[in-house]
Amino acid sequence: MTFSPCLGWGQEKASLESSQPKGYYLFPIRPGDQNFLSGTMGELRPTHFHAGIDIKTLGVEGLEVYASSNGYLSRIKVSSGGYGNALYILHPNGTTTVYAHLQRFNQAIADYVRKAQYKKESFEIELYPEKDQFFLKKGEKIGYSGNSGSSSGAHLHFEIRDSQQRPINPLKHNFSEIRDNIAPEVRKIAFRTMDKNSRINGQYGRFEFRVIKNGAKYTLPVPVTAYGNIGVEILTHDKLNGAHNRNGVPCIEMSFDGAQVFQQNIDRFKFSETRSILIHTDYQTSREKGQRFVKMYVDSGNELPFYETNQSKGIIKIAKDSTHSVLINLWDMYNNHTQVAFELKGTEPSNTLRLTNYKGTSKISYSLINNNLMVKAPVVSQEVPCVYLYSNRMRYQVDHAYTINQTAVFLWDMDQGLPDSLLYDDKKLTFNYKALIPGATTFNYFGEHLELQIPSKALFDTVFLTSDYKLDSSKHQEQFVICRDIYPIRKNINVTLKPRLKYPDHQRTAVYSLDKRGNAAYSGGRWDGEKVRFKTRYWGTFTLLTDSIMPEIKPLILNSDKLVFRIKDALSGIKKYELEIDGKWVLMKYDYKKNIIRSEKIEPKTPFKGALRLKITDNAGNVKNYSTNL
Numbered sequence: 365m366t367f368s369p370c371l372g373w374g375q376e377k378a379s380l381e382s383s384q385p386k387g388y389y390l391f392p393i394r395p396g397d398q399n400f401l402s403g404t405m406g407e408l409r410p411t412h413f414h415a416g417i418d419i420k421t422l423g424v425e426g427l428e429v430y431a432s433s434n435g436y437l438s439r440i441k442v443s444s445g446g447y448g449n450a451l452y453i454l455h456p457n458g459t460t461t462v463y464a465h466l467q468r469f470n471q472a473i474a475d476y477v478r479k480a481q482y483k484k485e486s487f488e489i490e491l492y493p494e495k496d497q498f499f500l501k502k503g504e505k506i507g508y509s510g511n512s513g514s515s516s517g518a519h520l521h522f523e524i525r526d527s528q529q530r531p532i533n534p535l536k537h538n539f540s541e542i543r544d545n546i547a548p549e550v551r552k553i554a555f556r557t558m559d560k561n562s563r564i565n566g567q568y569g570r571f572e573f574r575v576i577k578n579g580a581k582y583t584l585p586v587p588v589t590a591y592g593n594i595g596v597e598i599l600t601h602d603k604l605n606g607a608h609n610r611n612g613v614p615c616i617e618m619s620f621d622g623a624q625v626f627q628q629n630i631d632r633f634k635f636s637e638t639r640s641i642l643i644h645t646d647y648q649t650s651r652e653k654g655q656r657f658v659k660m661y662v663d664s665g666n667e668l669p670f671y672e673t674n675q676s677k678g679i680i681k682i683a684k685d686s687t688h689s690v691l692i693n694l695w696d697m698y699n700n701h702t703q704v705a706f707e708l709k710g711t712e713p714s715n716t717l718r719l720t721n722y723k724g725t726s727k728i729s730y731s732l733i734n735n736n737l738m739v740k741a742p743v744v745s746q747e748v749p750c751v752y753l754y755s756n757r758m759r760y761q762v763d764h765a766y767t768i769n770q771t772a773v774f775l776w777d778m779d780q781g782l783p784d785s786l787l788y789d790d791k792k793l794t795f796n797y798k799a800l801i802p803g804a805t806t807f808n809y810f811g812e813h814l815e816l817q818i819p820s821k822a823l824f825d826t827v828f829l830t831s832d833y834k835l836d837s838s839k840h841q842e843q844f845v846i847c848r849d850i851y852p853i854r855k856n857i858n859v860t861l862k863p864r865l866k867y868p869d870h871q872r873t874a875v876y877s878l879d880k881r882g883n884a885a886y887s888g889g890r891w892d893g894e895k896v897r898f899k900t901r902y903w904g905t906f907t908l909l910t911d912s913i914m915p916e917i918k919p920l921i922l923n924s925d926k927l928v929f930r931i932k933d934a935l936s937g938i939k940k941y942e943l944e945i946d947g948k949w950v951l952m953k954y955d956y957k958k959n960i961i962r963s964e965k966i967e968p969k970t971p972f973k974g975a976l977r978l979k980i981t982d983n984a985g986n987v988k989n990y991s992t993n994l
């Protein structure tokens with residue numbers, strides 16, 4: 365029997381565990397009944413590891429939510445996005461439980477929060493009640509489940525955090541409410557060549573393979589040959605009983621020729637580290653296809669705490685003329701176990717490959733994989749010509765690495781210099797590389813159309829900067845293409861755009877990012893003379909747009925008891941909403957998903973009466989007013 369790292373707690377964990385006897389935590393919703401999860405702790409989300417468990421609420425809002433253990437309310441947060449209505453309870457053992465996306469709080473907490481909101485004249489609020497101001501007994505009703513904040517369906521998000529506010533896996537407590545006898549499922553394995561001399565099936569690059577089930581184990585349906593340093597990635601998920609949701613797999617281990625080379629056990633992390641998920645998984649595949657492949661090797665720049673690897677950080681080395689075995693073990697929190705087993709046959713690289721189904725190229729094309737530029741060109745004669753590559757006023761002769769059918773493949777190590785152009789069989793190709801940005805240190809770039817200021821550690825690894833400028837005078841629109849969204853960014857970088865077009869209304873003109881379909885998303889920006897500065901955590905295409913359209917207001921319900929409006933803004937988005945009656949501020953709760961604001965009275969029995977004034981401001985500063993008499 366293979367030993368699950370999910371069950372083998374380290375020393376620090378053991379001491380925390382022993383302070384939490386079995387049954388310390390009550391399941392916070394429908395305790396005693398079978399419950400179902402739509403998300404697990406550590407699960408891979410687009411930009412973070414999921415910090416808790418998502419408990420299904422029978423598809424409805426309004427189920428009672430209970431304090432999981434004795435403790436006092438240490439924090440209350442109300443926001444239109446994020447966790448929505450959230451409660452934090454600090455327990456005597458030093459842990460905190462978190463209950464998020466609540467529809468509403470219990471009466472006493474709701475009264476306390478509403479008073480604070482009226483005092484601060486703000487819907488969004490964060491409160492830290494005094495110790496023992498709200499002492500809560502285990503099982504006491506603290507609120508009702510909902511769908512508030514950036515939740516996209518009714519559920520309760522429940523976390524257990526250690527004394528340093530690091531989330532730990534609630535399923536460690538073996539809640540009998542959750543059943544899981546389904547082992548993790550595996551969909552694909554990917555292999556990546558980690559240097560210029562490595563190959564997968566004779567080729568350089570990253571290659572995905574669907575797996576098949578062979579008895580109890582998964583395996584590759586076709587033999588794969590390899591050579592050199594290879595990184596292995598896996599696309600996997602876990603299902604729990606009674607729910608179709610694809611949840612995360614916390615524990616993964618890989619061994620190579622019988623020796624463990626990689627292990628992950630996502631059982632705790634710091635919120636400050638959670639964005640490292642962008643290099644825990646393959647970033648480009650995640651962004652382009654939404655598939656999050658877990659790397660079973662640890663990239664430089666990855667400081668997440670839950671790995672154990674061999675000296676080569678999980679990268680396996682394939683020798684020629686040998687057969688290597690790879691065994692991957694996966695476990696969920698209920699010790700259900702899955703294996704993937706396959707062999708990699710070591711084959712020395714050949715410079716001539718024949719592959720059926722290989723789509724050749726009729727033009728010269730290039731791509732960047734790791735630090736190597738891969739150029740593909742059609743084979744034009746028996747003798748394959750070399751590529752002349754120009755870098756920093758030097759000319760380099762690059763011979764082909766290999767040919768596949770009628771395509772020649774050339775590899776250039778970018779650390780040798782950024783290429784300006786290349787010549788192949790009298791055909792010229794120019795590149796657009798502007799700078800090599802090191803991952804760890806600060807870096808400034810000054811270009812014709814833009815400047816970049818990159819703080820230290822804002823990037824995870826080296827970035828080969830490209831940039832482009834496109835002007836469409838007929839539409840009075842210019843686009844700034846800043847690199848490509850194939851590199852993750854950890855912390856905001858500062859960008860200064862130097863527009864060529866004139867924008868008479870600076871105040872209403874801001875930076876917007878453009879997605880592939882051309883949809884604009886507000887990114888903000890501050891003008892400094894004719895330049896505009898903004899921050900971003902994504903590379904991509906940006907433009908400047910002027911928003912001179914006022915937000916829209918549509919009253920839905922207006923009576924002495926209730927005020928409901930639909931509010932919308934076309935371009936820059938709603939920044940502020942203020943409602944007054946006879947000059948007195950009224951609390952309006954904002955549901956951005958429904959574009960609705962609804963009133964909540966400070967004194968439930970006092971009717972709304974008097975001169976009502978609603979003022980909506982968008983991010984560009986456009987104001988829409990609505991007034992009436994009640």
Ligand SMILES: [Zn+2]
Binds near residue numbers: 414
């Ligand atoms: Zn959640």
